[in-house]
Amino acid sequence: MRLSCMILFFYVFPILLTAQETERKRIQSRFILAEDGETIELxxxxxxxxxxxxxxxxxxxxxxxxxxxxxxxxxxGQASGAEGIRISNxxxxxLEDFSAEDAKGDIIKTMHVNGITFRRVRAAWTGKMSHKNGSYALYPVSCEKVLIEECVARGxxxxxxxxxxxRTIIVRNSKAxxxxxxxxxxxxxxxxxxxxEAYHNxxxxxxxDLPDLELKRGGNCRVYNNKVWENNTANFAPKGNIVGRVPQGTGIILLAANNVEIFNNEITNNRTVGTSIxxxxxxxNPIKDSSYYPYPLAVHIHDNAYSRKKQRATMKGRMGKLYRFKLRFGKDVPDIVYDGIPDxxxxxxxxxYPQDKRICIRNNRGASYANIDAANGFKNISRDMVPADCSLPSLPGVKPWF
Amino acid sequence: MKARIITVFFIITALLYLAASIRLEKPPAGKLSNYGLFTGTLSNLEPAADVVPYALNTPLFTDYAEKLRFLRIPAGSTIAYNDSAVFEFPVGTVLVKNFFYPRDFRDPSKGREIIETRLLIREENGWKALPYIWNREQTEAFLDVAGETRQVKYIDGSGKTRQHAYYIPNMNQCKGCHNHYEAMAPIGPTARQLNGKYGFAGSQDNQLAHWATKGLLTGLPADGQLPRGVRWDDPSTGSLDERARAWLDINCGHCHRSGGPASTSGLYLTIHEKDPLRLGIGKTPVAAGRGSGDLQVSIAPGQPEKSIMVYRMQSTDPGVMMPELGRSLNHQEGIALIKQWIREMEH
Structure with missing residues (x-):
């Protein structure tokens, strides 16, 4: 009798306890109790x-x-917390070899982490592409030494x-x-x-580069050997967000970015623009941050391959209107567009611009170009690529730290 | 023979089980009662001789939970006063915050259910946060690092029965708020929050004066020039602007400040913030995502309904709501205050 009581206590009680605990509590405890240097296997x-x-x-x-x-x-069905997984300080x-899905806010946010690797992680909203989905699937912010490789992000x-x-970032061999x-x-x-591979976005x-932030001025970014195709999905961002202004059909867009080199990419069938600067x-948006620098400078776009179907740019949004009523490119939409708003x-x-600050576009296969002269109400739109024909020294790139 | 095998098997399992539980209870004390903070029946929260109750003028909203706060500092040590930031507490300090619901908000004699007790302990190398969850029998609270969801039920001030989920944060989430430049830190005990009366033990003394008299606090200005103690819900203590700013400070400013977890948003909501843009007036969102609610700016003066701040305060969706932790309900009275503040803003 006594023995059976004890068996009950030592065998059944812990099992009941485990069964009562949610999966979250079990994993969360491991996240909290992990010793430095440990591997947590899921x-x-x-x-x-x-x-x-x-x-x-x-x-x-x-x-x-x-x-x-x-x-x-x-x-x-998440009931609390603004992200699926949060790693800070x-x-x-x-993080490797798992998927995280359908968080209410962001899926995986890491903040103030020095050395963060996402490897073969899939982060996705699995339902419709909806403004109700969270903001970011993989979201390192205020981190140093960020490696994202062979990951998948969707929705x-x-x-x-x-x-x-x-600072110090490598994003490679991933799909978005x-x-x-x-x-x-x-x-x-x-x-x-x-x-x-970035497609169907x-x-x-x-x-x-955006205003009002603590890290003011980014730079030294290389984008190369990527395949960027058919990014023709209608913009489904909630309003108010700057990304809501990205026109449907954009391959690569550089906004107020400095010291950027874009090369050896295949940029295919993005209906509105292959690359815009x-x-x-x-x-x-008005700029109230006096220390913010709003112009792109020292941009080098070379040796990319552009191709697109002969079709009109998007008709949607402010950009759609711009293309229809001001730019009037018809189906002959330029692959590379510079807004022509200089400092x-x-x-x-x-x-x-001084030699080292120029917007240089050279040796791109199949590329057409326009400077849309937005600074002067689009009066002198120019399709001549010669003024942008120059080159800049290659950027040094990120030294691997791993 | 069979009995012996069972016995051996049972001993091994028992040892494994013990090892596992020791590991789970690695941090200081497994039970709240181990700290000796209270005398008599634990759930009466009757402070021990060296434990001082205190209250804040404008507390954080936590789903209408009531709070009882206490502090204990080691004998012979003192707290250093300053007029703008959180006081400097000596090593060995324990800050105690009990979260409870009266069974009937109209009648305290009907008793209460204590949900959790959070301790902030000042150690040599910084602050440590420890969450203790009360059992249903109200006899003890146990350290629980992983957090929990509780259903709570009570009768509110208007006589309505309310029932809702209450989220007890996990230990890491303590630092979601108690975080300044990635160091754990208390939020509440500042001069402006403590400058007021606390009617405990029949005393009507000002809390700060009381602490000074007891020899707990040094450096209290002799001329009585203390920062104004603004209560968010008491117009006699401050203007609309002061009360709204006090509410934002305690509910938002711990994250939305330089060195706080929300500094990446560029929105700063502490009571010290002077720049209208950083305070959100006409400020476009950075990474708000659907938290923007299809609105353009954090605060649109004169137009609370066009202000992202109000939109997020009015949501209980975890991906939208602000603050992002510590509530499953809207703070209706706080929302009304902030709306009025924005409505009356010059534009």
Missing amino acids: GEGRFVIDATLSMEGKKQITIRGKGMDKTILSFK CSNII ASDAGIYVGQS FENVAGIEIENSIDADVYGN TGGILVF VSYYISE EKILDANKQ
Whole structure:
């Protein structure tokens, strides 16, 4: 009798306890109790998680699943927390071989992490492309040494892969599709984006510098060897967000970005523009941040391959109107567009930027070009690429730290 | 023979189980009662001799939960006063915050259910946050690092029965708010929050004066020049602007400040913020996503319904709502205050 009581206590009680605990509580406890240097293995299966899983203040932790198709954390029905997984104030964290789905806010956000790797992680909203989906699928912000490789991001109402206000970044061999922005590098310094596929988004790859932020001026970004195609999805971002201004049918867009090199990309069938180089003024948002620099400078676009079907640009949104009523390109839409809003203060007597600050476009296969002269109400739209024919020294690129 | 096998098996399992539970209870004390903060029946929250109750003028909204706060500092040590930031507390300080619901908000004699007790402990190398969850029997609270969802039920001030989920945060989420430049830090105990009376133990003393008299606080200005203690819900304590700013400070400013977790948004909501743009007036969102609610700016003066700030305060969707933690309900009275503030803003 006594023995059976004890068996009950030691065998059944713990099992009951485990059964009562939600999956979240089990995984969350491991995230909290992990010792520095530990690997947290996630098993095979689909785990329904009802609140944010968070990790804080850890060093050298690996969170590893059994594969992006085998270990799935589903945040469908999430009741609390603004992201699926949140990792903050850590160093040398590796996330690999799992999927995270359908979080209410962002799917995986990492902040103030020095050394963050996403490897073979799939982050996706699985339903319709909707403004009700969260903003970012993979979202490192204010991080250093960010490596995103062989990942998949889908369904974001802002950007699938978004690196913001960070330094030393490699995004490679990943896929971003059916997001508003596929891959976005924003207010970040030293980034290499290569070997990726960005398709069926509203805009494929974005390099942005925005006002009102702590990390003011990004730069040194290389975008190369990517395949950027058919980014013709209607923009489904909630209004108010800058990404909501990205025209449907955009391949690569550089907004107020400085020191950027775009080369060896295949940019195919993006109906509105293959690559656009624009200042923040084109967004028509007022600028109140006096320390913000709104112009793109030192942009080098070379050796890319452009091709597109003969069709009209988007008819939607402000840009649609612009193309229809002002630019009137018809079906002969230029592959590369520069908004023609220069920083007057640094123009020389010939209305040119100094050699090292120029917008250079050279040796792109199949490319047509337009400077749309937005500074003067689109009066002198020029399709002549010769004024932009120059080259800049190659950027050094990001030294691997791993 | 069979019995012996069972016994051996059982001993091994017991050892494994013990090992596992020790590991789970690694942080300081597994139970709230271990700290000796209270005397008598634990759930009466009767402070021990060296424990001081205190209250804030404008507290954080947490789903209408009531709070009882206490603090204990080591004998012989003192708290250093300053007039703008959180006081400097000595090593060994314990800040105690109990979250509870009266069974009937109109009649305290009907008792209460304590949900959780959060401790902030000042150690040599910084602050540590420890969440304790009360059992249903109200006999003890246990350290629980992973957080939990509780259903709570009570009768509110208007006599209506209310029932809703209450989210007890996990240990990491403590730092979602208590975070300044990635160091854990208290939020509430500032001069302007403590400058007021607290009617405990029959005393009507000003809290700060009381602390100074007890020898707990040093550096209190002798001339009585203290920062104004503004209560968000009491117009006699401050103007509309002051009360709205006090509400934003305690509910939002811990994240929305330089060095806070929301600094990447460029929106700064502490009571010290002077720049209208940083405060959100005419400010476009950065990474708000669907949190923008299809609106253009954080604050549209004169137009609360066009202000993202109000939109997010009025949501309970985890991907939209602000603050993003610690509530499943809207703070109706707080929303009304902020709306009025924006409505009356010059434009």
